[in-house]
Each structure stands twice: as C-alpha cells, then as structure tokens.
Amino acid sequence: MLFSDAAAEYMADKQKRLRATTLEGYRSAIRCHLMPQWGEREIESINFEEVQDWVDSFDLPGAAEKAYKTFRQIYRWILRRRQLRIWDVTQGVELPRKPTVRRPVLTAAQERETLRGIVGQPFEAAVLLSATLGLRRCESCAVRIEDVDWRSGWVHVQRGLHAVGGEVIETECKTKLSDRRLKLPRFALERLRMIRGSRRSGRLCLLDPNAVARRFRSFCRRHGLPHVPMTCLRHSWATISLEHGAAIEDIAVALGHSTVNTAMSHYLQSFRTVVARASSSYASAMAG
Structure with a gap:
C-alpha cells in the first residue's frame, strides 16, 4: 500500500472527528513534508534508518517534530486499520533537541x-x-x-x-x-x-x-x-x-x-x- 493512499484514507476518517484547525495542520504537514519524501513509497518498504535520517535532515527542530508526529500518526493508524503485521519503524526515532525559547514579554x-x-x-x-x-x-x-x-x-x-x-x-x-x-x-x-x-x-x-x-x-x-x-x-x-x-x-x-x-x-x-x-x-x- 502506498503511503499517499494511507494518508488519504487517514484524512478521510479523521474528517469526522477532528477540529478544522487540527485537520488544516495535518494537511500542511502532509503536503509540505510527507508527500515529497514518502508519497510514492510502499508502507512495507519504509525502514527505521530512513525515517531517522529524514528527521535528522530538517534544519528546524520544530518542523522536524511536526512532520514526524504527523507521519507517525498516519503510519500507526494504517497499521491498526489494515492489521499489517510489520515492525513499527517509528519506535525509537529520536527528535532533534529543541533550543530554549525565551519569548518577548511586556512589563x-x-x-x-x-x-x-x-x-x-x-x-x-x-x-x-x-x-x-x-x-x-x-x-x-x-x-x-x-x-x-x-x-x-x-x-x-x-x-x-x-x-x-x-x-x-x-x-x-x-x-x-x-x-x-x-x-x-x-x-x-x-x-x-x-x-x-x-x-x-x-x-x-x-x-x-x-x-x-x-x-x-x-x-x-x-x-x-x-x-x-x-x-x-x-x-x-x-x-x-x-x-x-x-x-x-x-x-x-x-x-x-x-x-x-x-x-x-x-x-x-x-x-x-x-x-x-x-x-x-x-x-x-x-x-x-
């Protein structure tokens, strides 16, 4: 099963349950980060090392976290939905450390x-x-x-x-x-x-x-x-x-x-x- 098909199936299901703002965030991550990397890949062919290398390739820790968590949501959901008996490649993936952010405040x-x-x-x-x-x-x-x-x-x-x-x-x-x-x-x-x-x-x-x-x-x-x-x-x-x-x-x-x-x-x-x-x-x- 192609990852693009899994993503489309996931979004169609979540359309009934999630807030519009949450869905918009998922669509953005899928369009910008997931489809270019995984869209044409078979779910069964994706391995842990590829996922870790993909996460490590991001310049911004925040973007890496958003993209990875969306990928993980879809990947684990399709494994459950289709009862795929394959190793969960999202287990053990390490996200980049986020720098401490000091937001500006007014006195x-x-x-x-x-x-x-x-x-x-x-x-x-x-x-x-x-x-x-x-x-x-x-x-x-x-x-x-x-x-x-x-x-x-x-x-x-x-x-x-x-x-x-x-x-x-x-x-x-x-x-x-x-x-x-x-x-x-x-x-x-x-x-x-x-x-x-x-x-x-x-x-x-x-x-x-x-x-x-x-x-x-x-x-x-x-x-x-x-x-x-x-x-x-x-x-x-x-x-x-x-x-x-x-x-x-x-x-x-x-x-x-x-x-x-x-x-x-x-x-x-x-x-x-x-x-x-x-x-x-x-x-x-x-x-x-």
Missing part, C-alpha cells in the same frame, strides 16, 4: 503604555482581552458581547475564531479546561463597555485573528509603542501576574492548562521576583 509599565496608545483602534477589544485575561489570540477574537457579565466583569471563554482555508470559522475551545470563566480588571471592563456601545450581541472585535495581529503590529511600529506578538501578550499576562504575587496554580487555571508544569515551561519568563519572595519568607521565618 506592566510597557503594557499600560501600549493599551493607552491603541485606544479607538478596531483591534483594541481583542488586544485588551488578550492582555488583561491571558487569552489566546483565537479566544480573544471570538468573545461575544453575550459572553460578558457587564456588571461584574466575568467573561465566559467558550470558543475560538480561526482562519482556515480562506474562511473564518468558530470552533469549540482547545480543551475542556480552556472553557473557563475569567474576571476582567475594572479598567478593562469600563473600556470594553465603551467599545460595545449600544450593541447587544455579536463579537466585541469584528476582525479575524490574522487581521488583528497584522494591524496591531503595524500600528505599534508606526507609533513607537512597546509591542510583542499577540501570542506573547498571553506570556506577558502570566509573567506580570506571577511577579506581582499570583500563585502559579492560579495562573495555570486561568490559562486553561491541565497541569502547572505547562504554565511553568511555556509561559513564565522570569523567576527572580518569585525566588526573591521565597527567600524573603525564609529570612522572615528565621528572624522570628
């Missing part, structure tokens, strides 16, 4: 300056939600007026907005824990009330996530405002919250993570304040 002072500078812009609502709640870009663009308790400031995060195949679609949250309720700070609630105006329904931000990211970046550069990519506003929220006394467990819940380790490894950039706080607590105990 509290920088974020205040940026939020003041973008007042009145069509992307303001999405940026404000990402910055003050730590939302993913897709989540902040999908928040609707009906999702907000306009008295208390609680926001129900329950969907994402994505650009897939030239269309903008809404999907359910990434995980069960991503469906959560978060509380806006008072200044953000008041500003969003002004943005809402007399509207009683619809999305707070009328732009799609890609347009928000482009316009936000361009506006900040033109006006000399502190800027990080929209994704890094989420990192900034976690880091600022941690450095000003929030518990790591609370941050993980607010971000919609299943474990504290995810928040620790992906979003927290600076631990100096945390370590200083722990040292101060120890010193106070010893002094007592």
Whole structure:
C-alpha cells in the first residue's frame, strides 16, 4: 500500500472527528513534508534508518517534530486499520533537541503604555482581552458581547475564531479546561463597555485573528509603542501576574492548562521576583 493512499484514507476518517484547525495542520504537514519524501513509497518498504535520517535532515527542530508526529500518526493508524503485521519503524526515532525559547514579554509599565496608545483602534477589544485575561489570540477574537457579565466583569471563554482555508470559522475551545470563566480588571471592563456601545450581541472585535495581529503590529511600529506578538501578550499576562504575587496554580487555571508544569515551561519568563519572595519568607521565618 502506498503511503499517499494511507494518508488519504487517514484524512478521510479523521474528517469526522477532528477540529478544522487540527485537520488544516495535518494537511500542511502532509503536503509540505510527507508527500515529497514518502508519497510514492510502499508502507512495507519504509525502514527505521530512513525515517531517522529524514528527521535528522530538517534544519528546524520544530518542523522536524511536526512532520514526524504527523507521519507517525498516519503510519500507526494504517497499521491498526489494515492489521499489517510489520515492525513499527517509528519506535525509537529520536527528535532533534529543541533550543530554549525565551519569548518577548511586556512589563506592566510597557503594557499600560501600549493599551493607552491603541485606544479607538478596531483591534483594541481583542488586544485588551488578550492582555488583561491571558487569552489566546483565537479566544480573544471570538468573545461575544453575550459572553460578558457587564456588571461584574466575568467573561465566559467558550470558543475560538480561526482562519482556515480562506474562511473564518468558530470552533469549540482547545480543551475542556480552556472553557473557563475569567474576571476582567475594572479598567478593562469600563473600556470594553465603551467599545460595545449600544450593541447587544455579536463579537466585541469584528476582525479575524490574522487581521488583528497584522494591524496591531503595524500600528505599534508606526507609533513607537512597546509591542510583542499577540501570542506573547498571553506570556506577558502570566509573567506580570506571577511577579506581582499570583500563585502559579492560579495562573495555570486561568490559562486553561491541565497541569502547572505547562504554565511553568511555556509561559513564565522570569523567576527572580518569585525566588526573591521565597527567600524573603525564609529570612522572615528565621528572624522570628
């Protein structure tokens, strides 16, 4: 059986179960990385050494991981589906080591300056939600007026907005824990009330996530405002919250993570304040 046939069969089956954004990621990996290498190969003829050499040939560790995991998904799925009694050549494959990534973050002072500078812009609502709640870009663009308790400031995060195949679609949250309720700070609630105006329904931000990211970046550069990519506003929220006394467990819940380790490894950039706080607590105990 050709690998191209296996990939087509796999995608036809997963079309019924996976989110549109996940399917789009698989299509991209299959088109760009898997078909050129394995498309015309018989499944039974692929061996471990070839797979390892292919993984090692990538320049970027992230691209290697994405391509290999997609290949493994399809390969193992077709082995089960067709009950092929052959050795699983994906066992033991080693991925390249990823370098430590330090994403740029804004300080509290920088974020205040940026939020003041973008007042009145069509992307303001999405940026404000990402910055003050730590939302993913897709989540902040999908928040609707009906999702907000306009008295208390609680926001129900329950969907994402994505650009897939030239269309903008809404999907359910990434995980069960991503469906959560978060509380806006008072200044953000008041500003969003002004943005809402007399509207009683619809999305707070009328732009799609890609347009928000482009316009936000361009506006900040033109006006000399502190800027990080929209994704890094989420990192900034976690880091600022941690450095000003929030518990790591609370941050993980607010971000919609299943474990504290995810928040620790992906979003927290600076631990100096945390370590200083722990040292101060120890010193106070010893002094007592």
